Amino acid sequence: xxxxxxxxxxxxxxxxxxxxxxxxxxxxxxxxxxxxxxxxxxxxxxxxxxxxxxxxxxxxxxxxxxxxxxxxxxxxxxxxxxxxxxxxxxxxxxxxxxxxxxxxxxxxxxxxxxxxxxxxxxxxxxxxxxxxxxxxxxxxxxxxxxxxxxxxxxxxxxxxxxxxxxxxxxxxxxxxxxxxxxxxxxxxxxxxxxxxxxxxxxxxxxxxxxxxxxxxxxxxxxxxxxxxxxxxxxxxxxxxxxxxxxxxxxxxxxxxxxxxxxxxxxxxxxxxxxxxxxxxxxxxxxxxxxxxxxxxxxxxxxxxxxxxxxxxxxxxxxxxxxxxxxxxxxxxxxxxxxxxxxxxxxxxxxxxxxxxxxxxxxxxxxxxxxxxxxxxxxxxxxxxxxxxxxxxxxxxxxxxxxxxxxxxxxxxxxxxxxxxxxxxxxxxxxxxxxxxxxxxxxxxxxxxxxxxxxxxxxxxxxxxxxxxxxxxxxxxxxxxxxxxxxxxxxxxxxxxxxxxxxxxxxxxxxxxxxxxxxxxxxxxxxxxxxxxxxxxxxxxxxxxxxxxxxxxxxxxxxxxxxxxxxxxxxxxxxxxxxxxxxxxxxxxxxxxxxxxxxxxxxxxxxxxxxxxxxxxxxxxxxxxxxxxxxxxxxxxxxxxxxxxxxxxxxxxxxxxxxxxxxxxxxxxxxxxxxxxxxxxxxxxxxxxxxxxxxxxxxxxxxxxxxxxxxxxxxxxxxxxxxxxxxxxxxxxxxxxxxxxxxxxxxxxxxxxxxxxxxxxxxxxxxxxxxxxxxxxxxxxxxxxxxxxxxxxx
Amino acid sequence: xxxxxxxxxxxxxxxxxxxxxxxxxxxxxxxxxxxxxxxxxxxxxxxxxxxxxxxxxxxxxxxxxxxxxxxxxxxxxxxxxxxxxxxxxxxxxxxxxxxxxxxxxxxxxxxxxxxxxxxxxxxxxxxxxxxxxxxxxxxxxxxxxxxxxxxxxxxxxxxxxx
Numbered sequence: 040x041x042x043x044x045x046x047x048x049x050x051x052x053x054x055x056x057x058x059x060x061x062x063x064x065x066x067x068x069x070x071x072x073x074x075x076x077x078x079x080x081x082x083x084x085x086x087x088x089x090x091x092x093x094x095x096x097x098x099x100x101x102x103x104x105x106x107x108x109x110x111x112x113x114x115x116x117x118x119x120x121x122x123x124x125x126x127x128x129x130x131x132x133x134x135x136x137x138x139x140x141x142x143x144x145x146x147x148x149x150x151x152x153x154x155x156x157x158x159x160x161x162x163x164x165x166x167x168x169x170x171x172x173x174x175x176x177x178x179x180x181x182x183x184x185x186x187x188x189x190x191x192x193x194x195x196x197x198x199x200x201x202x203x204x205x206x207x208x209x210x211x212x213x214x215x216x217x218x219x220x221x222x223x224x225x226x227x228x229x230x231x232x233x234x235x236x237x238x239x240x241x242x243x244x245x246x247x248x249x250x251x252x253x254x255x256x257x258x259x260x261x262x263x264x265x266x267x268x269x270x271x272x273x274x275x276x277x278x279x280x281x282x283x284x285x286x287x288x289x290x291x292x293x294x295x296x297x298x299x300x301x302x303x304x305x306x307x308x309x310x311x312x313x314x315x316x317x318x319x320x321x322x323x324x325x326x327x328x329x330x331x332x333x334x335x336x337x338x339x340x341x342x343x344x345x346x347x348x349x350x351x352x353x354x355x356x357x358x359x360x361x362x363x364x365x366x367x368x369x370x371x372x373x374x375x376x377x378x379x380x381x382x383x384x385x386x387x388x389x390x391x392x393x394x395x396x397x398x399x400x401x402x403x404x405x406x407x408x409x410x411x412x413x414x415x416x417x418x419x420x421x422x423x424x425x426x427x428x429x430x431x432x433x434x435x436x437x438x439x440x441x442x443x444x445x446x447x448x449x450x451x452x453x454x455x456x457x458x459x460x461x462x463x464x465x466x467x468x469x470x471x472x473x474x475x476x477x478x479x480x481x482x483x484x485x486x487x488x489x490x491x492x493x494x495x496x497x498x499x500x501x502x503x504x505x506x507x508x509x510x511x512x513x514x515x516x517x518x519x520x521x522x523x524x525x526x527x528x529x530x531x532x533x534x535x536x537x538x539x540x541x542x543x544x545x546x547x548x549x550x551x552x553x554x555x556x557x558x559x560x561x562x563x564x565x566x567x568x569x570x571x572x573x574x575x576x577x578x579x580x581x582x583x584x585x586x587x588x589x590x591x592x593x594x595x596x597x598x599x600x601x602x603x604x605x606x607x608x609x610x611x612x613x614x615x616x617x618x619x620x621x622x623x624x625x626x627x628x629x630x631x632x633x634x635x636x637x638x639x640x641x642x643x644x645x646x647x648x649x650x651x652x653x654x655x656x657x658x659x660x661x662x663x664x665x666x667x668x669x670x671x672x673x674x675x676x677x678x679x680x681x682x683x684x685x686x687x688x689x690x691x692x693x694x695x696x697x698x699x700x701x702x703x704x705x706x707x708x709x710x711x712x713x714x715x716x717x718x719x720x721x722x723x724x725x726x727x728x729x730x731x732x733x734x735x736x737x738x739x740x741x742x743x744x745x746x747x748x749x750x751x752x753x754x755x756x757x758x759x760x761x762x763x764x765x766x767x768x769x770x771x772x773x774x775x776x777x778x779x780x781x782x783x784x785x786x787x788x789x790x791x792x793x794x795x796x797x798x799x800x801x802x803x804x805x806x807x808x809x810x811x812x813x814x815x816x817x818x819x820x821x822x823x824x825x826x827x828x829x830x831x832x
Numbered sequence: 833x834x835x836x837x838x839x840x841x842x843x844x845x846x847x848x849x850x851x852x853x854x855x856x857x858x859x860x861x862x863x864x865x866x867x868x869x870x871x872x873x874x875x876x877x878x879x880x881x882x883x884x885x886x887x888x889x890x891x892x893x894x895x896x897x898x899x900x901x902x903x904x905x906x907x908x909x910x911x912x913x914x915x916x917x918x919x920x921x922x923x924x925x926x927x928x929x930x931x932x933x934x935x936x937x938x939x940x941x942x943x944x945x946x947x948x949x950x951x952x953x954x955x956x957x958x959x960x961x962x963x964x965x966x967x968x969x970x971x972x973x974x975x976x977x978x979x980x981x982x983x984x985x986x987x988x989x990x991x992x993x994x
Contacts, residue, residue: 131839134837135840389837389843389933390837390842390843390933393840455898461935509942510938545888546892546893547889547941547942548889646887646905647887647888651902688892692891
């Protein structure tokens with residue numbers, strides 16, 4: 040089969056592979072000449088070697104460092120070379136955090152060889168450090184700062200101590216409402232720099248110094264920002280971890296406690312705590328003259344959206360295992376690993392293949408003793424590590440854990456969720472034997488804890504799990520969950536299974552997915568699901584409107600004039616009264632509208648493009664009937680989902696398109712799901728997606744209008760009328776947002792206290808779970824609005 | 833959050849397809865019209881699909897990168913049946929780039945799909961340009977690919993003659 044991919048596995052330094060089986064005819068260009076390394080100039084070669092630093096365990100790091108340093112100092116006088124190489128060092132430091140200690144070592148060696156060459160790097164990086172701080176690029180600021188910390192006494196006696204002190208002095212100036220995230224961010228940067236400064240062995244930056252700094256940070260690091268509980272991955276008080284203290288805590292606090300513990304006691308093992316960090320400079324000669332940092336200007340304000348700064352919460356999928364395959368949250372190594380891995384992932388989203396390779400090789404970039412041999416099976420970890428008190432930490436578990444921490448980060452991670460899916464897929468392709476079992480344990484952890492996981496995260500879990508399986512032939516050991524098939528459909532475990540199968544089918548098709556399932560699970564997929572198109576209800580003999588419905592279908596599909604279509608619609612309404620099916624005209628008209636929407640759905644059933652063009656063609660009529668009655672739009676949503684009842688995912692897509700054409704309103708979608716879809720719908724992925732997508736659209740709209748405010752109101756020659764129009768638009772959008780929030784709050788609060796009277800059909804157990812879902816939805820949507828409301832101020 | 837990275841290759845770079853065509857056009861017109869047609873491209877060409885993959889499946893996967901504005905299936909120009917490629921149009925350039933980075937090279941319907949930035953769909957481009965109506969690559973293909981009509985068009989012609 041044509042399984043090929045242009046991107047190339049290494050992602051980095053090699054030129055992209057030629058497309059050798061292009062579907063486009065070749066145009067006679069000769070293949071690019073080979074042997075590019077032969078003609079490489081010294082700058083290109085040194086850049087390549089530098090970028091690859093520490094990647095290969097086969098190359099002795101001392102040799103590599105010395106070679107590169109000499110290459111740099113030798114050509115240092117050449118201005119063009121110098122500029123190009125400094126730029127490369129700079130990029131490497133802010134793009135590949137794993138390599139910072141090694142780059143720093145190289146610079147220390149170069150400094151010993153030629154002090155000017157060392158100073159040139161410091162000056163160049165100091166400039167960036169200042170710039171990053173002024174623009175509020177905290178991630179880059181942190182990494183450059185770490186580079187300096189790793190320079191040890193090349194930075195002068197006190198290393199980055201004075202700079203950290205200055206930052207701490209400045210902290211009170213940043214205090215204030217709305218700045219909680221900002222403060223935590225800066226405190227985090229100071230904290231995470233401390234371990235690197237300690238291991239880099241500047242004589243003045245020692246434990247005592249660190250203790251002094253830490254004391255001043257305590258009150259900030261232990262603070263609890265206002266939305267914190269809303270961002271915890273696990274709702275409620277049950278801790279899924281062995282160490283319950285870390286649950287619901289932000290990483291700044293964890294890091295603070297880690298460093299505090301480190302300063303008060305020696306690390307247990309020769310690889311744990313601060314000793315997990317690499318110290319490549321240990322084997323190097325003297326540093327050469329010191330080159331202290333110039334003083335930094337600390338701005339009073341940062342030109343960023345401060346509300347968007349949220350510290351990560353502690354999260355691990357491996358923190359409950361009998362055998363410790365990742366550092367426990369009480370160990371500084373856990374935060375040091377997590378920090379560097381998460382940065383690597385989030386910075387290099389442009390190449391998931393490179394990221395995956397770095398993650399597989401994570402043990403190259405830390406103390407090699409900190410990890411057990413790659414791909415050691417979980418059940419052999421204890422045995423392999425036994426005897427010499429070796430580490431039980433699995434490099435693949437540490438990496439996978441970090442990816443999940445981002446996939447399950449609330450309120451939103453740095454990139455689209457699918458990015459984190461793609462790294463997990465890539466890792467699995469790169470090292471299946473090592474990664475697949477690790478993912479298996481992660482999946483089981485999540486599954487085991489479904490009853491306490493945040494609802495939004497359950498939906499992310501379903502989405503990832505089904506997408507992941509779609510890349511690996513849909514193989515999963517479903518039988519281990521067989522005992523949960525007897526649970527009611529609204530039980531989170533059963534709902535997870537149903538949701539995952541539903542999403543697998545959406546990526547594939549029902550018969551295929553059935554073929555991957557054990558018998559007991561096959562029954563979860565109804566036969567109707569395998570039909571290509573839903574039944575058109577007016578084709579059924581028992582339908583009282585079958586003639587009229589079919590006539591309407593023909594009229595719409597043959598693009599008849601509006602009068603003719605309207606006549607057919609009216610005929611249905613009249614017949615309904617005539618036959619005594621309904622008594623008043625409001626109800627009869629509703630039936631007629633339903634017939635019209637059913638026809639549109641049926642004409643569009645062939646594909647998304649079909650339904651889209653059908654909606655486009657009929658949009659006038661659709662808008663008109665949507666305005667006929669206050670409930671009409673909500674009924675339209677119901678008609679679409681009734682037609683697509685066996686494939687609600689498609690129905691939800693159609694509703695989303697109708698929303699774009701304003702045929703239905705956001706409120707009508709939300710109301711239909713919360714009132715008309717039945718309380719059990721809260722456990723369905725399509726229902727969640729409908730509401731979440733709709734609310735996101737509403738929130739985005741308000742956000743966009745607010746963002747446009749300065750440019751609209753500040754524009755030259757803007758008339759009062761235009762200002763009024765703008766204000767009106769904003770007011771309306773905000774009113775709509777508030778209305779939806781109120782409706783969501785009201786209805787979910789009701790469902791959270793669902794009683795017999797509300798729904799007599801529901802058994803006691805199911806009712807308890809429906810209440811559970813309602814509470815979870817409420818928490819998730821409050822968070823969604825809470826965040827966006829902060830945004831709009 | 834999107835920042836140009838220089839120490840690893842960027843997967844959202846377009847293939848050489850339009851670069852080459854652009855070169856040719858430039859030499860034809862003789863002018864140095866260096867305006868990159870892919871600068872704001874919000875459309876993707878998606879290749880190596882199974883003939884049986886539906887719009888809904890494509891939508892399900894590609895909407896993970898952003899809302900999809902339009903989907904155009906590639907069709908055999910004689911039979912008007914899907915012939916293994918499509919155009920996915922997003923509302924933003926950003927979403928298209930993300931799909932290049934996160935979806936290109938992963939599986940859809942159990943096949944590794946290929947994505948490429950595209951300056952935008954034009955009527956006519958939905959049809960295969962191979963001699964038998966499908967894509968050119970399927971005409972010359974020598975392997976048996978059940979997802980793409982079995983043997984390549986040329987092989988089938990030869991087999992038919994014998």
